[in-house]
Amino acid sequence: MSPPPGLRRQGENLVCRLHKSLYGLKQASRQWFSKFTEAILTAGFSQSKADYSLFVCKDGTSLTVLLIYVDDILITGNNMESINDLKQFLHTRFRIKDLGDLKFFLGIEIARSKKGIYISQRKYALEIIKDSGYLGAKPVKFPMEESKLSNKGELLKDPAAYRRLVGRLIYLTITRPDITYSVHILSRFMHEPRQPHMAVALRVVRYLKSSPGQGLLLRSHDSLNLRAFCDSDWAGCPITRRSTTGYCIFLGSSLISWRTKRQKTVSLSSAEAEYRAMADLHMPISSPAILHCDNQSALHIAANPVFHERTRHIEMDCHFIRDKILQGEVVTQHVISSQQLADVFTKALGKEKFKSLMCKLGVLDNHSPT
Structure with a gap:
């Protein structure tokens, strides 16, 4: 950096040398x-390989976990003495402010009960509804009709409004798996949004109005076994004719991970990522993860070591999942289509099936009078 004008001497080409990073510079956050990281590692913590912002310290039966986002920090564990020692250590190094029990973090609301921890984004959802001008609109019971969106229709005069709305809906999917598929479809048209796309986006807003406080319950008394459901449509995109893959992963009966993705190549490594995260948190894994699939052919390919010409393009994925089966880390099971929970991440569903799957996924409204 250059010195202030008052310190510049004629004929001298001097610069200032920083002893530490200043707030506002490009390198400051890094x-x-x-x-x-250097400080917390000296305190005996280890950095997670699944998420570099997660730090874990295990000492005998004591487990302390720290998660950092910029300068916001979450601390949890099973030993209050260790947590208090960590707070004192951080305060001496960085002068932190203790805000007490977690209730609100990055737009996510947290509530506790004997049943477990309930997370939602009610305030954020209400802001979306208000900014869209739909506070007085009639709510709908499901986010998207069963018809498919294409690149037809009149172009929007203000595409920025569409992009801003969809961008906010993307952040809402952190606690709302029920709108994940709809938002994924809407995201495909960000570069050139049209009137039908905006109409569907506003329908999602009307759906949010029916239950803005809907979220997920992470149960306190549950098993630590992983279960996964994966599904795919076939050539579902009317523009590219690519298929859409969806999966959801449960820890016991609590939904902890889900995704909708249009296929380029199919990846089946989600269970491995969850195993790695569980290992970082020193969680005991007593049994293999169960991968539920409603396609018998896919299950046979995973178990059958013989390839033929029509399966060569997926050979690497088959080797991956077969290795996990042989190692005993993954067990595949067939599930009938009516019980396939990942359906909600691969296609738009009617009212009754959508409602049924939401109950099975554990999505509920903590603010509902019933």
Whole structure:
């Protein structure tokens, strides 16, 4: 950086040398995280390989977990003495402010009960509804009709409004698996949005109005076994004719991970990522993850070591899942189509089936009078 004008001497080409990073510089955030990481590692914590912002310290039966986002920190564990020691250590190094029990973090609301921890984004959802001008609109019971969107229709005069709305809906999917598929479809048209796309996006807003406080319950008394459901449509995109893959992963009966993705190549590594995260948190894995699929052919390919010409293009994925089966880390099971929970992540569903799957996924409204 250059020195202030008052310190510049004629004929001298001097610069200032920083002893530490200043707030507002490009390198500031990187330097801050580097400094924090160095400090927390000296306190006996280890950095997660699944998420570099997660730090874990295990000492005998004591487990302390720290998660950082920029300068916001979450701390949890099973030993209050260890948590208090960590707070004191951080305060001496960085002068932190203790805000007490977690209730609100990055737009996510957290509520506790004997049943477990309930997370939602009610305030954020209400802001979306208000900004869209739909506070007085009639709510709908499901987010998307069963028809498919295409690239036809009149172009929007203000595409920025569409992009802003869809961008906010994307962040809402952190706690709302019920709108994941709809938002994924809407995201495909960000570069050139049209009137039918905006109409569907506003329908999602009307759906949010029916239950803005809907979220997920992470149960306190549950098993630590992983179960996964995966599904795919076939050539579902009317523009590219690519298929859409969806999966959801449960820890016991609690939904912890889900995704909708248009296929380029099919990846089946989601269970491996969940195993790695569980290992970082020192969670005991007593049994293999169960992968539920409603396609008998896919299950036979995973178990059958013989390839033929029509399966060569998926050979690498088959080797991956077969290795996990042979190692005992994954067990495949067939599930009938009516019980396939991942259906909600691969296609638009009617009212009754959508409602049924939401109950099975554990999505509920903590603010509902019933």
